[in-house]
Amino acid sequence: MFMEYLDEKVIDRKNGSWFHQLDGTNQLKETVWPGKSDLYHALQATLIPYNQNAGLSIAPAINKITLNLGH
Numbered sequence: 001m002f003m004e005y006l007d008e009k010v011i012d013r014k015n016g017s018w019f020h021q022l023d024g025t026n027q028l029k030e031t032v033w034p035g036k037s038d039l040y041h042a043l044q045a046t047l048i049p050y051n052q053n054a055g056l057s058i059a060p061a062i063n064k065i066t067l068n069l070g071h
Helices: 002-010 039-050 059-069
Strands: none
Touching: 002 039
16 A cells, blocks of 8 residues: 555656655645655655654664664
């Protein structure tokens, strides 16, 4: 379901990349910054929904995994 939403609304098939900010009706919004976002945030947006330890950032989940592995 989440990946379908990304595929249908968030991925910019015409210009490549993805739309980093959409309004409540999934229309492009540029109040944070104009243009395209970076790969770091795109990766987090796809990983966070699949990791119950992530919360709003993937960093705590990675830290927890690292601690559990003894690194």
